[in-house]
Amino acid sequence: MNASGRLYAAGVYALAIVGALCAGLILMGERFGSPERLDLWGLGGAALGAIFIVYGLILLLLRKLGMISTRRAEAEDDLRGRWTKPVP
Amino acid sequence: MYRRALTALQRFTLRLDVAINRVYPTDLNPLYYTGGLTNLFLFILVLSGIFIFFYYVPSLFEGHASIVYLTEQVPYGGLIRGIHRYSADAFIIAALLHLLRNWFTDRYLFSRDSPWISGMFMLLLGGFIGATGYILVWDDRGLAILGSFNELLRSIPLVGRAFADLLIGGEGLGEATLPRILLLHVGPASALYVLLWWHYVRLRHPKIWPPATWVLVSLGVVTLLAAVIPAVSGAPAAPGASPTAIALDVFFLLPFWLAGFLPPLVVVLSIAGLFALGFVVPYVNRETDAAMGVRHAGVAQVIDGNCTGCELCYYDCPYNAIVMVASPYQGLSRAAASRKLLAVVMDSRCVECGICIGACPFEALELPGMLESEITTRATQAVGAAGAVRA
Amino acid sequence: MTTAGATPQGTWAPKVVGLVCDWAVATSTIADGDGRLRAHPSVVLIRVPCSGFIRPSWLEDMLKAGADGVFVVGCPYGDCLNREGNYLMRERVDQLRRRLQRRKVDPARLGMLAHGLHDETAFMADVGVFLDRLRELGPAAVPRAAAPARPAASATPGGAAATPQAVPAEDGGA
Numbered sequence: 001m002n003a004s005g006r007l008y009a010a011g012v013y014a015l016a017i018v019g020a021l022c023a024g025l026i027l028m029g030e031r032f033g034s035p036e037r038l039d040l041w042g043l044g045g046a047a048l049g050a051i052f053i054v055y056g057l058i059l060l061l062l063r064k065l066g067m068i069s070t071r072r073a074e075a076e077d078d079l080r081g082r083w084t085k086p087v088p
Numbered sequence: 089m090y091r092r093a094l095t096a097l098q099r100f101t102l103r104l105d106v107a108i109n110r111v112y113p114t115d116l117n118p119l120y121y122t123g124g125l126t127n128l129f130l131f132i133l134v135l136s137g138i139f140i141f142f143y144y145v146p147s148l149f150e151g152h153a154s155i156v157y158l159t160e161q162v163p164y165g166g167l168i169r170g171i172h173r174y175s176a177d178a179f180i181i182a183a184l185l186h187l188l189r190n191w192f193t194d195r196y197l198f199s200r201d202s203p204w205i206s207g208m209f210m211l212l213l214g215g216f217i218g219a220t221g222y223i224l225v226w227d228d229r230g231l232a233i234l235g236s237f238n239e240l241l242r243s244i245p246l247v248g249r250a251f252a253d254l255l256i257g258g259e260g261l262g263e264a265t266l267p268r269i270l271l272l273h274v275g276p277a278s279a280l281y282v283l284l285w286w287h288y289v290r291l292r293h294p295k296i297w298p299p300a301t302w303v304l305v306s307l308g309v310v311t312l313l314a315a316v317i318p319a320v321s322g323a324p325a326a327p328g329a330s331p332t333a334i335a336l337d338v339f340f341l342l343p344f345w346l347a348g349f350l351p352p353l354v355v356v357l358s359i360a361g362l363f364a365l366g367f368v369v370p371y372v373n374r375e376t377d378a379a380m381g382v383r384h385a386g387v388a389q390v391i392d393g394n395c396t397g398c399e400l401c402y403y404d405c406p407y408n409a410i411v412m413v414a415s416p417y418q419g420l421s422r423a424a425a426s427r428k429l430l431a432v433v434m435d436s437r438c439v440e441c442g443i444c445i446g447a448c449p450f451e452a453l454e455l456p457g458m459l460e461s462e463i464t465t466r467a468t469q470a471v472g473a474a475g476a477v478r479a
Numbered sequence: 480m481t482t483a484g485a486t487p488q489g490t491w492a493p494k495v496v497g498l499v500c501d502w503a504v505a506t507s508t509i510a511d512g513d514g515r516l517r518a519h520p521s522v523v524l525i526r527v528p529c530s531g532f533i534r535p536s537w538l539e540d541m542l543k544a545g546a547d548g549v550f551v552v553g554c555p556y557g558d559c560l561n562r563e564g565n566y567l568m569r570e571r572v573d574q575l576r577r578r579l580q581r582r583k584v585d586p587a588r589l590g591m592l593a594h595g596l597h598d599e600t601a602f603m604a605d606v607g608v609f610l611d612r613l614r615e616l617g618p619a620a621v622p623r624a625a626a627p628a629r630p631a632a633s634a635t636p637g638g639a640a641a642t643p644q645a646v647p648a649e650d651g652g653a
Contacts, residue, residue, distance in 0.1 A: 036163060037163035037164065038160070038161070038163065041163070041164055041166060041167060041315070042166075042315045042316065042318060043315070044164070044167075044315070045164070045166075045167040045170075045311055045312075045314055045315025046311075046312055046315035046316055048167075048308075048311050048315070049307075049308045049309065049310070049311030049312030049313070049314070049315055050308065050312060051308070052304045052305070052307045052308025052311060053304070053305050053308030053309060053312065054308075055304045055308075056300070056301045056302065056303070056304030056305035056308060057301070057305065059300055059301045059304065060112070060116065060301045063113055063116060063301070064113065098596075099596075099597065102595055102596045102597050103597045105555070105558065105595050106595055106597055106598050106601075109555060109595070114555040114556050114557050114558065114593070115556045115557035116557075117555075117557060117558070120557040120558050121557075193560070194560070195560065291562070292562075292563070293562070293563060295562075381501065381526070382501050382526050382527060382528045383501050383502070383528050385528055404531070404563075404567055406561050406562045406563045406564070407561075439561065440528065441528055441529040441531065441532065441560075441561040441564060442527065442528045442529050442531065442532030443529055443531030443532060443561060443563070443564050443567060445532050445534060446529075446531045446532050446533050446534050446535075446567070446568065446571065447531075447567070447571075448534070449534075449536075455528065455532070458527065458528065458532075460534070460537070463525065463527075463537055464537065464540065466525050467496050467525065467537065467540070467541050467544070467546075468544060470494075470496045470514070470523035470525065470546075471494055471496060471541060471544050471545050471546045472545075
């Protein structure tokens, strides 16, 4: 894996940790918050939004690593070899 | 002048693409999915709207209170309300980006005026739906907007009064008003899906949804915004109270702000004029026919004698411009002699792209302005002549 | 002029034909009026309405006629002006490469690129890589005197679909 690939992989791990922290926040809120779920809903909503964003960015980084792709078409590079990783 | 400006804008748009494509793989470039993003936000609006609908009471006395109850007393009710609010803005932003991108990159020519015209109607309806949404909250801003809307409609000669009465459900503000506004909010939102059908009907495999990355990021952004900047109602609407300064949503409420210091008929005519110009766009070609060159090579022609009815062109045409009909007579070549189907090109839908020519293995399609013989001659010349060049 | 197209100096320039979609990379600044690239004069470009317009049989015929390499340039994936042309062409090119392998034509001589209207720099870089690869592969084999006619084109009226007889490279050029 080359330098940019390592950067993307590090990014995936970092984002996964952030996502896990947000999930932990939500779980803690459910455990320790009031039964009506009304206090600190802003924090819960922010954690939820952050989880969505983090998942989307993880998918983007995985795509740049060449590990997932929607179409075989653009991941193949005729000139430099049958399969190029990572995708530019 | 218009043409030169448009060409410059196209250059800007495509150079922006080159920059964006350095960061993202090209098929994840968000600007290629502006239509899908608009649809995504519409979907989020419908789902959050259904949730809100269960709590909203369209009455002069309970309208405001029901929304406040939803925001403060229902678990995550405030979050869903905020998602609804911010998705509406995001919907308009995405729709405008979609409009601008397709305008600047010539994607409205020939039969592609169909999605353009339906899109302009959707933009108009979308703006209207947003304005009614603000009224439904029935706070001081909602009342001010309703009053302003009423005034704008009444300024239209002849029919204005009738429209205004339709809007507020009678001669003046009454118990019929908010149910009417609610109908005008939900009904056109459903009509949007009918217009969306028209928008897609000439396209094969329309890009309805953005890629997963952008679905998640967009949903996350509106949720985050809804949590960090909660959507709140103002003071309950009090007809007769003196108007105070109200916070403005620039995407939906601009006409009402303008109505604050311009004569209402001027505002109405400006909006009408803007949309009228919008409807004309697909019919003003940016380039002359000659400048379009190979992109205007004539409608694809089926060479009946060769067509074997294999349907490959039918499957490949991105605009559904080819139909297969029962073959009325037999073809001339051996492969075509026993055909059951014949391909027919519908001239009104053909955009002269030539993809069907590439799909046909039996040489049964040609573009009049770029025949196969021309390609092979030029290629032969190129192969021959290229050999004579020094390195 | 020998089949290899060797110049008196001995350096050999691969004969390449490029079919460029009119909405893909703009070539007015990098090619002259005949479509010949200024930086690599042995590369000739032909502009077509859409990359999806190209019939795979033309690419095969060009290779059989003596071209050392052939490439197709389409719009960036996701931004075809006609929405699907470049994806369709990509699939046709893949299919053609498998067919070429069976017919003993080197599929590495066929390439497909995707570049936007203002992407001249990246396009020229890709052309350079393609030419390097062709130089490694060497000149194309001498084409046969008469290519067999394709079965479907046996009785075409009007002669609009001319079966191109392979033009031996000896005839071309000075």
